[in-house]
Amino acid sequence: MTKMNIPTSSNPRVVIIGGGFGGLSLAKKLKNKDFQVVLLDKHNYHTFQPLLYQVATGGLESGSIAYPIRKVVQNYNDFYFRLAEVERIDTEGKKVIADIGTIYFDYLVIATGSKTNFFGNEEIRKNSMAMKTIPQSLNIRSLVLENFEAALLTNDIKEQEALMNFVIVGAGPTGVELAGAFAEMKKHVLPKDYPDLDIRKMEINLIQGSGKVLDAMSDKSSQKAFEFLRKLGVDIWLNEQVIDYRNNKVSTKSGRTFNTETVIWTAGVMGATIDGFEETIIQRGNRLKVNEFNQVEGFTDIFAIGDVASVITEQTPMGHPMMAQPAIQQGDLLASNLVRIAKNKPLKPFVYNDKGSMATIGRNKAVVDLPKWQFSGVFAWFVWMFIHLISLIGFRNKLVVFWNWVYNYLVFDRQGRLIVRPYKRKNEESFPQNMN
Amino acid sequence: MTKMNIPTSSNPRVVIIGGGFGGLSLAKKLKNKDFQVVLLDKHNYHTFQPLLYQVATGGLESGSIAYPIRKVVQNYNDFYFRLAEVERIDTEGKKVIADIGTIYFDYLVIATGSKTNFFGNEEIRKNSMAMKTIPQSLNIRSLVLENFEAALLTNDIKEQEALMNFVIVGAGPTGVELAGAFAEMKKHVLPKDYPDLDIRKMEINLIQGSGKVLDAMSDKSSQKAFEFLRKLGVDIWLNEQVIDYRNNKVSTKSGRTFNTETVIWTAGVMGATIDGFEETIIQRGNRLKVNEFNQVEGFTDIFAIGDVASVITEQTPMGHPMMAQPAIQQGDLLASNLVRIAKNKPLKPFVYNDKGSMATIGRNKAVVDLPKWQFSGVFAWFVWMFIHLISLIGFRNKLVVFWNWVYNYLVFDRQGRLIVRPYKRKNEESFPQNMN
Numbered sequence: 001m002t003k004m005n006i007p008t009s010s011n012p013r014v015v016i017i018g019g020g021f022g023g024l025s026l027a028k029k030l031k032n033k034d035f036q037v038v039l040l041d042k043h044n045y046h047t048f049q050p051l052l053y054q055v056a057t058g059g060l061e062s063g064s065i066a067y068p069i070r071k072v073v074q075n076y077n078d079f080y081f082r083l084a085e086v087e088r089i090d091t092e093g094k095k096v097i098a099d100i101g102t103i104y105f106d107y108l109v110i111a112t113g114s115k116t117n118f119f120g121n122e123e124i125r126k127n128s129m130a131m132k133t134i135p136q137s138l139n140i141r142s143l144v145l146e147n148f149e150a151a152l153l154t155n156d157i158k159e160q161e162a163l164m165n166f167v168i169v170g171a172g173p174t175g176v177e178l179a180g181a182f183a184e185m186k187k188h189v190l191p192k193d194y195p196d197l198d199i200r201k202m203e204i205n206l207i208q209g210s211g212k213v214l215d216a217m218s219d220k221s222s223q224k225a226f227e228f229l230r231k232l233g234v235d236i237w238l239n240e241q242v243i244d245y246r247n248n249k250v251s252t253k254s255g256r257t258f259n260t261e262t263v264i265w266t267a268g269v270m271g272a273t274i275d276g277f278e279e280t281i282i283q284r285g286n287r288l289k290v291n292e293f294n295q296v297e298g299f300t301d302i303f304a305i306g307d308v309a310s311v312i313t314e315q316t317p318m319g320h321p322m323m324a325q326p327a328i329q330q331g332d333l334l335a336s337n338l339v340r341i342a343k344n345k346p347l348k349p350f351v352y353n354d355k356g357s358m359a360t361i362g363r364n365k366a367v368v369d370l371p372k373w374q375f376s377g378v379f380a381w382f383v384w385m386f387i388h389l390i391s392l393i394g395f396r397n398k399l400v401v402f403w404n405w406v407y408n409y410l411v412f413d414r415q416g417r418l419i420v421r422p423y424k425r426k427n428e429e430s431f432p433q434n435m436n
Numbered sequence: 437m438t439k440m441n442i443p444t445s446s447n448p449r450v451v452i453i454g455g456g457f458g459g460l461s462l463a464k465k466l467k468n469k470d471f472q473v474v475l476l477d478k479h480n481y482h483t484f485q486p487l488l489y490q491v492a493t494g495g496l497e498s499g500s501i502a503y504p505i506r507k508v509v510q511n512y513n514d515f516y517f518r519l520a521e522v523e524r525i526d527t528e529g530k531k532v533i534a535d536i537g538t539i540y541f542d543y544l545v546i547a548t549g550s551k552t553n554f555f556g557n558e559e560i561r562k563n564s565m566a567m568k569t570i571p572q573s574l575n576i577r578s579l580v581l582e583n584f585e586a587a588l589l590t591n592d593i594k595e596q597e598a599l600m601n602f603v604i605v606g607a608g609p610t611g612v613e614l615a616g617a618f619a620e621m622k623k624h625v626l627p628k629d630y631p632d633l634d635i636r637k638m639e640i641n642l643i644q645g646s647g648k649v650l651d652a653m654s655d656k657s658s659q660k661a662f663e664f665l666r667k668l669g670v671d672i673w674l675n676e677q678v679i680d681y682r683n684n685k686v687s688t689k690s691g692r693t694f695n696t697e698t699v700i701w702t703a704g705v706m707g708a709t710i711d712g713f714e715e716t717i718i719q720r721g722n723r724l725k726v727n728e729f730n731q732v733e734g735f736t737d738i739f740a741i742g743d744v745a746s747v748i749t750e751q752t753p754m755g756h757p758m759m760a761q762p763a764i765q766q767g768d769l770l771a772s773n774l775v776r777i778a779k780n781k782p783l784k785p786f787v788y789n790d791k792g793s794m795a796t797i798g799r800n801k802a803v804v805d806l807p808k809w810q811f812s813g814v815f816a817w818f819v820w821m822f823i824h825l826i827s828l829i830g831f832r833n834k835l836v837v838f839w840n841w842v843y844n845y846l847v848f849d850r851q852g853r854l855i856v857r858p859y860k861r862k863n864e865e866s867f868p869q870n871m872n
């Protein structure tokens with residue numbers, strides 16, 4: 001196939017690459033405006049990434065944090081979704097080249113988000129797990145359960161130790177929340193599931209390069225999170241840099257080693273840029289340099305929003321944090337700016353409205369940073385749940401997630417303990433290791 | 437690994453192969469009796485097979501019809517579950533040889549169920565989809581959605597026809613329920629999801645070898661089901677036998693052909709027997725010949741229950757139907773018979789209590805055969821839903837399924853439209869074709 005079969009239209013065509021937080025908020029705001037919108041994504045669903053760790057730890061089904069993109073854009077006029085993987089951009093010819101064909105654009109918006117950054121370490125990339133997508137999260141879930149099944153079978157102490165030792169590299173929100181969830185599985189679920197295994201042997205090691213967990217949050221919240229994790233039995237290693245992982249051995253800069261079959265790498269993300277741009281445009285963190293109107297440097301009709309974009313201004317020399325909020329806000333603003341362009345009106349610059357950040361460590365344990373107020377504990381935990389529930393797309397998902405949380409809370413359970421896609425065992429259901 | 441690490445016990449050891457309806461009902465009844473029970477299954481979850489078709493058509497998440505086996509057997513004394521694939525039985529040495537090792541048994545119960553029967557046609561097996569497991573159902577879901585995404589991209593009428601033509605071979609309950617679910621997707625979901633595609637072109641062809649659908653049910657119910665399916669726009673081909681499927685072409689005995697990229701084969705099942713038995717013991721349908729105590733012919737300590745077993749008596753020369761009920765009832769009886777053996781008491785023979793059968797075709801459309809009463813329509817549909825809900829294991833699953841059904845009914849939706857494991861597109865998430 002070489003065509004995307006998008007009908008011609010009297011409206012100028014906006015091609016959006018990526019149906020994440022940024023791309024989808026833009027698409028929604030462009031509903032029934034005078035544009036033809038073409039949304040491309042390599043998945044046919046939007047992923048609510050903040051809850052991936054709960055899919056990985058069996059607390060939620062993948063279906064309840066994913067939402068079919070086509071359902072979002074039902075009844076949008078002159079709107080087309082295509083399941084496609086973009087290969088490169090032809091900025092000269094104003095074309096997007098994808099696996100399903102080539103398409104011309106009047107305006108292009110790159111909202112491809114970010115991917116795991118292994119900092120060029122091939123061994124770590126090959127041997128550790130990432131958690132940026134639903135398939136990856138389901139793989140982690142399967143791997144963890146398969147490890148316990150295997151731990152039952154071995155009398156080799158060292159092997160059993162490696163099977164029951166879970167190393168999480170990176171103590172950002174993802175690493176912290178995952179470590180907390182593992183700790184709760186260890187406490188409430190695994191001892192019941194594996195009575196003939198000494199679950200006390202299970203180790204959860206959280207390794208952080210800097211001197212504190214939740215680096216981006218307030219000292220108070222970071223300190224609280226540290227205490228919560230310790231209380232849950234997570235071993236935290238600060239100022240430790242992982243330099244290698246092979247043959248079940250994690251090595252750190254300081255010379256420490258960990259004997260483990262499972263390393264989950266949350267230590268870094270990088271912009272998921274697309275071929276077709278000058279090197280000079282690629283900023284720190286592999287992000288595209290854009291101005292305050294999200295125009296990619298050197299272009300007036302090519303935009304980038306969200307994690308993949310770095311809005312470089314005097315106030316923001318490093319761009320904005322790679323989180324959902326900047327992406328959503330940039331998507332919203334870009335929609336109105338595209339309308340302004342069509343009307344030859346001056347563009348509005350992006351100003352980030354920091355609504356704060358939060359992380360949950362476990363039941364009744366969360367930390368919240370609001371611009372003027374930091375708090376933690378039970379109330380923070382309820383705030384965290386409330387915010388995440390209302391942020392989920394779709395009434396059904398909200399309700400299913402809510403119900404699952406109530407259930408898990410009351411019975412101390414996580415029922416998604418199904419090895420639906422065996423990760424290790426070499427059988428027909430096995431999965432290739434590195435998936436996007 | 438060569439050991440299964442099952443501790444020795446003063447109790448005689450019962451090894452159960454398979455955690456389906458039969459194996460699980462047996463395991464439950466053996467709870468805390470004077471046996472050591474070892475349950476082996478190649479999945480760590482029990483699958484509620486009657487609802488697989490709803491997973492395949494996006495009506496339910498896989499997690500809500502599967503249940504972790506370890507959760508079922510929590511707090512069972514002297515009970516051990518092992519995730520294992522059994523290779524063969526050493527009836528002489530009373531050993532089970534599996535991929536994870538070998539185990540000795542005092543009593544062996546084969547509850548391996550059934551698998552899809554392609555009647556030796558290699559081309560059909562290679563090119564068509566089966567629907568006996570959750571991974572297979574998720575593959576069908578992905579394939580269907582991928583077909584529509586692909587149909588959008590082609591201008592080749594013949595190719596588009598093949599992509600939108602769904603052929604279901606076999607009009608038993610599975611085939612009928614699947615055809616009905618596809619018809620409802622065509623009516624309520626797909627036109628909204630694919631506005632730029634003429635969904636009227638979608639074909640659902642149901643091919644049945646015999647002269648009626650739901651062959652095993654009453655003429656009245658079979659006739660009603662036929663009418664329901666026709667009303668929903670399903671094309672039904674009776675007395676047609678599929679003899680080949682290759683290069684998108686289905687050929688039937690009568691010379692009819694269908695141009696399709698999707699064939700779902702529900703035309704036959706066969707017992708999932710295990711190596712180690714004489715040919716003479718293998719009955720019609722590849723089932724093990726057992727007596728009324730479910731003892732495999734020639735053995736007193738090896739039993740078979742459910743689909744894999746054929747209880748050959750004068751009253752049942754062909755054994756019992758391959759459905760959940762006989763398996764469950766045989767499992768229950770065998771538990772008490774094993775206790776009787778331990779107490780040197782005479783065994784009780786199996787007498788099948790036929791509770792009737794039912795099938796659902798679509799919203800407000802179902803047929804129910806009770807021993808003395810057949811009925812159909814809305815009431816039958818509610819009965820069908822009620823029976824299936826109470827049969828599901830676990831309060832959470834019951835509630836999640838119930839909620840999804842209410843939601844789907846009210847908003848005419850099926851939200852599980854996620855291509856989580858792309859089936860066709862050759863990327864890292866792709867799946868091998870034939871999975872158990």
